[in-house]
Amino acid sequence: MRAHVRLLGLIGWLALPGIVASGSGCGLLYKHAHTERRFTLYSNRSETYLKHVASKVERIYEGLGAVFKVPRERLGHPTILLEGVDTDVVDFHYSPDILGCYIPFLNLISIESTAAPRESETTDPVLLHEIAHHFISTQWPAATSECWLNEGLAAALETSLFDADGFEFPLLNPELGQVARHCARGKEPLLRLPDLLDMSWSQFHDREHRERNYALAWALVYYLLDRHLPADMPLGEKIDALYRLDRGEIAGLEPKWIQFLRSFDLNGALLTYARDTGSATRRTARWAIEKLGQLRSGEDLRLLEELAELLDSPDFQVRVQAHVAFLRRLDQATHSYVLEHEVVHKGVARVKRALRDSNESRSVSLTIVDAAGECRRTQADWVPCLVDLLDSTDGEVRAAAASALSRMSAKPTIVNPDFWREGTPNARGAEIAEWRAWLSTLNDQG
Amino acid sequence: MRSIVMVILTALMAFVAGCRGAPLYSIRVEETHKDVLRVAVAVDRPLSIHEYHRIAEDELRFVLKGARRYEVPVYEVRFEYFAPVEGTVAAERVAAYIWRPDDARPVHTTFQSNTETVPP
Known part of the structure; x- marks a missing residue:
C-alpha cells in the first residue's frame, strides 16, 4: 500500500511541471490566456490588461533579441504568469518578497503585478529583468550557477527603455547604484570580489544581504560593461565577452572596482544622460530627468540648477519632464537654504510663467498643473497660479487646476471636473471669487 | 467509521483554526471638499x-x-x-480606494457652497 502511495506521489510530482508548463494546466488555473508567436500569457486580470502587457512582452523579446542574437527556436515558447487581480484599492502595506522569477527548466516566467495599475509602466522593469534571465540562461547556461552574472546583467538590462520605435540600454540602475555606493563608502568592510563571484544561489539570495548582493552584482557588471570593456564594442559583443572573461582576471580588478564604486557620481551620470537629448538617446534623457526628480540626494542645489537649465529645452517632452522633476526636487529639498538660491528663484519664476502661459501647449500645462498639485512644502508658490488657472479659457486646464488645488489646499472647493469644464460662468465665477477671498485672507494674515 | 469521523473532525478543527474572524472596523465620514467625501476606516x-x-x-x-x-x-x-502600528497606540494609513459614479457625474449636484471657508 505504502509503495503504491509513494509511486502515485512520485508520478504526481513528475507530472506537475508538465501540467504547469503546458497551456492546459495554466488554463485551468487562470481566467484568461493570450497567445502570441513567441509566448503565452496567463492571468486573472482583465483581457485588456493582458493585451497591454502582451504588446510590451513582444516588444521586449524583439529588443533583447536584437542584442543577444539567440535563435528564436532556442528560446522555445515561454509561459508567462501575470499574478494579481484588477483592483482600484491601493494597498500601502503590499510588499511582495519576490516581484518576478524565471524558472529555466519549465521555461516559465512569473510576474507579480498586483501593485501595477492597469495602464501603468510599473511592471516594465520586472518584465525586462525576467525576460533578460530567459535570454542569459539560454545563451550561456552556466550563468544560472553564477548569480553575480545572471542577476547583475538582468539588473543592468531592467532599466532598458523602449517604445514602438526603438530600444535604449542605459545599463545604469540608479536605485541599486545608490545601495552599492553606500556599501562601498560605509563603515563595514566591503564584500570581497572573489566572495561575490563564488556565491551560491542560497548565499546570494540570503534575506539579510540580498539587497546588497544585487547592488554589488549590478555594480560589477556595470563596471565591466561600461568601464572595463572597450567603449566602441556593441552591447551584444560586450555581453559575450562578459561570459568569457577569466574569473581570476575579474577578481584581480577588485582595487579598481572599489575605487570606481567609491568615486561613482550617480547624479553626474544621470545629468550626462539628461543633457543628451539627441534623437538616438531621447528616451534615456527623459528617463534620467525623471530619476533626477525622484531619487533621494544630498545634492538638491546642484540638481535644481541643472534642471532649471532644461526648463527651456526646445524638445517638448524634455521640457515637460524637466518641469515635473524641478517641482518634485524642489518640494523634497533637504535644506531650506536651497529655496533661497538665486538660480532656484529663477527656476520657480520660469515654472510660474509656464503655468500662466496661455500659449504653452495644453499637455505641458496639464502635466505641470498635475505635478504642482503634489507639492506640499512649496504650495505657497503654486496656489495663486492655480487659482488664476481656474479662470483659464481652456476647460481642461480649469478642471486640472481645481483637482490640483483640492489635493494641496485645505480650502473646500468643487472638484467635479464637469463643473469646471461646463458649469455656468456665473457659478464658476462665484467659486473663483471665494478662492481669491481666501487667498487675500491668507495674505492679510502674513 | 471512527477514522472517517476523526478525519472530518481534524479537517473541521484545521478550518476553524485557520479562519480569522471578520475584520472589525469603525468609520468616520468627513466632507473634505464641497463634492468630495472622505471615509476614514479604522480597521483592527x-x-x-x-x-x-x-x-x-x-x-x-x-x-x-x-x-x-x-x-x-x-x-x-x-x-x-488606518490600522494600528504594532507596539504603539498610533495608527497608520494602510490602504486607500477612490469611488466615483460610473458616469463620472455627481450623484446629486447643487454646486452650492455648503461649507465654511476656513484658511488652513
Whole structure:
C-alpha cells in the first residue's frame, strides 16, 4: 500500500511541471490566456490588461533579441504568469518578497503585478529583468550557477527603455547604484570580489544581504560593461565577452572596482544622460530627468540648477519632464537654504510663467498643473497660479487646476471636473471669487 | 467509521483554526471638499485587497444615502484605511480606494457652497 502511495506521489510530482508548463494546466488555473508567436500569457486580470502587457512582452523579446542574437527556436515558447487581480484599492502595506522569477527548466516566467495599475509602466522593469534571465540562461547556461552574472546583467538590462520605435540600454540602475555606493563608502568592510563571484544561489539570495548582493552584482557588471570593456564594442559583443572573461582576471580588478564604486557620481551620470537629448538617446534623457526628480540626494542645489537649465529645452517632452522633476526636487529639498538660491528663484519664476502661459501647449500645462498639485512644502508658490488657472479659457486646464488645488489646499472647493469644464460662468465665477477671498485672507494674515 | 469521523473532525478543527474572524472596523465620514467625501476606516489589522473593497462596497450605500438626505453633491468618495502600528497606540494609513459614479457625474449636484471657508 505504502509503495503504491509513494509511486502515485512520485508520478504526481513528475507530472506537475508538465501540467504547469503546458497551456492546459495554466488554463485551468487562470481566467484568461493570450497567445502570441513567441509566448503565452496567463492571468486573472482583465483581457485588456493582458493585451497591454502582451504588446510590451513582444516588444521586449524583439529588443533583447536584437542584442543577444539567440535563435528564436532556442528560446522555445515561454509561459508567462501575470499574478494579481484588477483592483482600484491601493494597498500601502503590499510588499511582495519576490516581484518576478524565471524558472529555466519549465521555461516559465512569473510576474507579480498586483501593485501595477492597469495602464501603468510599473511592471516594465520586472518584465525586462525576467525576460533578460530567459535570454542569459539560454545563451550561456552556466550563468544560472553564477548569480553575480545572471542577476547583475538582468539588473543592468531592467532599466532598458523602449517604445514602438526603438530600444535604449542605459545599463545604469540608479536605485541599486545608490545601495552599492553606500556599501562601498560605509563603515563595514566591503564584500570581497572573489566572495561575490563564488556565491551560491542560497548565499546570494540570503534575506539579510540580498539587497546588497544585487547592488554589488549590478555594480560589477556595470563596471565591466561600461568601464572595463572597450567603449566602441556593441552591447551584444560586450555581453559575450562578459561570459568569457577569466574569473581570476575579474577578481584581480577588485582595487579598481572599489575605487570606481567609491568615486561613482550617480547624479553626474544621470545629468550626462539628461543633457543628451539627441534623437538616438531621447528616451534615456527623459528617463534620467525623471530619476533626477525622484531619487533621494544630498545634492538638491546642484540638481535644481541643472534642471532649471532644461526648463527651456526646445524638445517638448524634455521640457515637460524637466518641469515635473524641478517641482518634485524642489518640494523634497533637504535644506531650506536651497529655496533661497538665486538660480532656484529663477527656476520657480520660469515654472510660474509656464503655468500662466496661455500659449504653452495644453499637455505641458496639464502635466505641470498635475505635478504642482503634489507639492506640499512649496504650495505657497503654486496656489495663486492655480487659482488664476481656474479662470483659464481652456476647460481642461480649469478642471486640472481645481483637482490640483483640492489635493494641496485645505480650502473646500468643487472638484467635479464637469463643473469646471461646463458649469455656468456665473457659478464658476462665484467659486473663483471665494478662492481669491481666501487667498487675500491668507495674505492679510502674513 | 471512527477514522472517517476523526478525519472530518481534524479537517473541521484545521478550518476553524485557520479562519480569522471578520475584520472589525469603525468609520468616520468627513466632507473634505464641497463634492468630495472622505471615509476614514479604522480597521483592527491590515486586511486583504478584497476585504478593503468589500468594506467600501458595504459602507458606500449608507454614505451615499446620508449625502442624499443632506443634499451634499457627491463627485467622489475617498476611503482611507488606518490600522494600528504594532507596539504603539498610533495608527497608520494602510490602504486607500477612490469611488466615483460610473458616469463620472455627481450623484446629486447643487454646486452650492455648503461649507465654511476656513484658511488652513
